[in-house]
Amino acid sequence: SGPDDRLGDxxxxxxxxxxxxxxxDQGQGPATRVYRRVVETPPGAWEPRGVTCYPNLVGDDAGPQLTMAMxxxxxxxxxxxxxxVSSQPEGNxxxxxxxxxxxVDFADGYGPDQVDTTDLLGFTVDIRPRLDSITYHYGDGASLGPTTDLGGVYPSGSVVHEYAQSGDFDAHAVVSYGGEFRVNGGDWNxxxxxxxxxxxxxxxxxxESSARLVNGD
Structure with missing residues (x-):
């Protein structure tokens, strides 16, 4: 076998x-077998020379390649x-x-385990985000994370914070997404x-709250 053996797309x-x-710098593929043969009439037999992660340096006879970089x-x-981010007591x-x-809830867009489908060089590529971590920032300098805890409500929620002073604090969360892909309905990678x-x-x-004694008379 050799590069003359075509498998289409x-x-x-x-x-x-x-x-x-x-x-x-190391090459992001796809991994490509490299062959050589002596140019003569008739052509010599193909000889395998190894595998490279630099397909663009080998030649373009195979046409555009779907790469990990893409x-x-x-x-x-x-x-x-x-x-x-939302909090309880109600009303933030x-x-x-x-x-x-x-x-934490997720707004519009592709969140954990949802699938975004795109076309790359005629291949159907599905991309599925994965929640790797969340970091909560409470706005007063304190934070929690990274964690995979989405939090919850009283009394079972496990993301809990106490503020030491009154005021308005801008709380937010930072998410780190990993991801998986598949091509033409194949296995996830x-x-x-x-x-x-x-x-x-x-x-x-x-x-702040304060207690006041009230005369019951």
Whole structure:
């Protein structure tokens, strides 16, 4: 066998994975077999010379190649869902030293386990974001994370913060998305790297409470 053996619009997941974790300097594939033969009449037999992660340096007889670099770029172009912070007591209003419960919901866009489909060189590429971590920023200098906890409401929620003083504080969450991809409905494979998405701030109003003795007469 050799480069004269054509398979049409063939896609090999193993070829993508073989170079997936390389840097640009190491070549990001897809992994390509290299052959050589003596130019004569009739042509000599093809001889295998190895495998390279630099298909663009071998020649363009095979036509455009779907590469991991293209898939990574498509991943970062995904319109990711931003994390939205809400708190309890309701209305994003709480009291000094009162345990305040936080949770994260996801706004419009592609959030964890949702699938964004795109076309690359005629291949159908599905990209599925994965929640790697969340970091909560409470607006008073304190934070929690990275964690995978989406928080919750009283009394079962586990993302809880107490403010030491009154005021308005802009709380927000930062999400780190990993991702997976598949081509033409094949198996899912990991995408190297992550995408960091910062949510819009939610203003938390912290008030003071005071006790007053009242004459019952």
């Amino acid at each position: 063939f896609y090999c997941e193993a070829a993508i994975r073989a170079c997936a974790n390389n840097t640009e 898939i990574i770029e498509a991943f970062h172009d995904t319109p990711f869902a931003k994390p939205e 209003t709480t009291l000094v030293t009162l345990p305040t419960y936080y949770r 990991d995408i190297p790297g992550t995408a960091t998405i910062t949510g819009n701030p939610t203003t938390i109003t912290v008030m």
